[in-house]
Amino acid sequence: MNRYLQSVERLQEAKNYVAGGVASSLRASMKPTPLYVQKAYGARILDVDHHEYIDYMLAYGPLILGHAHPAFNEQLYEAMQKGSTYGLQHEGEIRLGQRLTEILPCAEQVAFSGSGTEAVMLALRLARAYTGRTKTVRFYGHYHGWSDAIFTSFPSPDFSSSGNTEAAGSEIIQGTAGQSQNSLKDLILLPWNDPAALEETLTKHQHEISAVITEPVMCNSGCIAPKPGYMEKMRELTAKFGIVLIWDEVITGFRLGLGGAHERFGILPDLVTIGKAMAGGIPLSAVAGKRDIMRLIEEGTVMHLGTLNGNGLATAAGLAVIQELSKSDGQAFKDMEHTATLLTDGIRSILRTNGLQAVVNQQGPVFHLMFIDHSEVSDFDTFNLRDSQLYTRFAEEMLHEGILVRPNGLWYVSTAHGEKEVQETLTAVEKVAQRIAAHRS
Numbered sequence: 001m002n003r004y005l006q007s008v009e010r011l012q013e014a015k016n017y018v019a020g021g022v023a024s025s026l027r028a029s030m031k032p033t034p035l036y037v038q039k040a041y042g043a044r045i046l047d048v049d050h051h052e053y054i055d056y057m058l059a060y061g062p063l064i065l066g067h068a069h070p071a072f073n074e075q076l077y078e079a080m081q082k083g084s085t086y087g088l089q090h091e092g093e094i095r096l097g098q099r100l101t102e103i104l105p106c107a108e109q110v111a112f113s114g115s116g117t118e119a120v121m122l123a124l125r126l127a128r129a130y131t132g133r134t135k136t137v138r139f140y141g142h143y144h145g146w147s148d149a150i151f152t153s154f155p156s157p158d159f160s161s162s163g164n165t166e167a168a169g170s171e172i173i174q175g176t177a178g179q180s181q182n183s184l185k186d187l188i189l190l191p192w193n194d195p196a197a198l199e200e201t202l203t204k205h206q207h208e209i210s211a212v213i214t215e216p217v218m219c220n221s222g223c224i225a226p227k228p229g230y231m232e233k234m235r236e237l238t239a240k241f242g243i244v245l246i247w248d249e250v251i252t253g254f255r256l257g258l259g260g261a262h263e264r265f266g267i268l269p270d271l272v273t274i275g276k277a278m279a280g281g282i283p284l285s286a287v288a289g290k291r292d293i294m295r296l297i298e299e300g301t302v303m304h305l306g307t308l309n310g311n312g313l314a315t316a317a318g319l320a321v322i323q324e325l326s327k328s329d330g331q332a333f334k335d336m337e338h339t340a341t342l343l344t345d346g347i348r349s350i351l352r353t354n355g356l357q358a359v360v361n362q363q364g365p366v367f368h369l370m371f372i373d374h375s376e377v378s379d380f381d382t383f384n385l386r387d388s389q390l391y392t393r394f395a396e397e398m399l400h401e402g403i404l405v406r407p408n409g410l411w412y413v414s415t416a417h418g419e420k421e422v423q424e425t426l427t428a429v430e431k432v433a434q435r436i437a438a439h440r441s
């Protein structure tokens with residue numbers, strides 16, 4: 001009897017009505033089948049086959065408070081009693097805007113949207129309009145949403161991003177069929193964590209480049225931290241050449257601390273994009289940054305549109321998340337990091353004991369686990385050498401043991417995860433590691 005029978009049947013039924021059966025293409029890759037959920041609470045999810053899982057996928061990042069957090073839900077319920085959206089202005093927008101400018105060191109003003117993709121679109125437009133230049137520098141292995149002007153496919157593992165940066169820059173692969181080729185012509189693609197490549201390109205194309213956009217930690221490819229001095233160099237060079245520096249904090253915002261990665265690293269980008277954890281699972285994103293750039297919106301030079309922008313439900317969610325995470329001087333971040341460290345220490349030790357070579361890169365409450373024959377992974381080329389098939393198998397086996405992890409290796413921890421979850425998870429890791437090791441010998 002298939003353990004996931006109900007999910008398999010639901011997917012078949014969904015395919016009659018929903019293109020591909022899932023609501024986001026990424027979700028189709030889950031093995032052995034995309035799961036259908038009955039309900040979720042705290043750190044746990046119950047599927048339609050009545051199996052409970054500890055959830056480390058957390059909806060791809062947003063659920064920083066876990067599922068169905070009582071105080072969060074209460075504030076949403078209260079907000080809904082006053083009407084969920086007006087297409088008019090309201091107090092919630094002002095209060096959330098104010099809190100964000102207090103919390104985010106680089107934020108003098110903010111603009112709200114619904115998704116990370118939209119926030120990135122707006123930030124790139126602001127940069128082009130502000131500088132009067134057209135080109136955008138982005139990096140291999142980073143992800144900035146799926147809009148035409150920024151969505152490139154990650155190169156295949158055998159594609160080297162080192163060496164000739166001009167050649168690498170010309171090798172831009174479309175992220176999807178149907179994408180406008182023309183919009184990608186404005187992109188320059190560079191290896192990340194490579195100050196020489198950055199300096200060479202920015203110096204050479206300084207008069208054409210409007211923005212450098214970067215994830216502050218390469219969360220989408222191995223949770224790789226910037227090398228010491230790299231982000232400082234990026235700040236220095238972009239300031240020197242009048243290029244807008246955009247930190248895409250859609251993952252790191254509200255994860256590496258209330259003030260995101262730029263507070264943690266003590267560097268001020270010109271603009272940041274935030275989303276995901278910002279509203280704990282309700283669609284909300286924002287661009288935040290220098291007034292001098294944001295004023296283009298007020299002047300009407302750059303259009304900022306969206307029917308549901310700043311709706312009452314989203315702003316209430318944002319305020320509720322900030323309220324919870326600000327308690328006891330941000331103790332929640334210390335607790336989440338502690339939980340994540342218990343997990344990563346435990347996982348490393350279990351895998352080592354079972355003869356499985358792996359690297360775990362952790363940044364606060366987020367980490368990437370990969371099977372690889374290296375002692376560390378600090379660049380995209382090395383990351384591409386990982387055994388992703390083995391990880392997919394690991395993720396599937398973990399699911400059988402009641403642990404839900406993303407098939408690509410990125411784990412998120414929420415405030416709802418504690419020592420009980422850690423113990424259960426490590427017990428499952430032990431069982432799965434033993435099975436994999438036995439199968440290999």
Ligand SMILES: Cc1ncc(COP(=O)(O)O)c(C=O)c1O
Pocket residue numbers: 060115116117118120143144145146215220248249250251275276
């Ligand atoms: C760094 C980063 N930027 C932007 C996005 C796009 O956000 P969304 O999926 O909300 O459009 C993502 C999504 O994973 C992301 O990781």
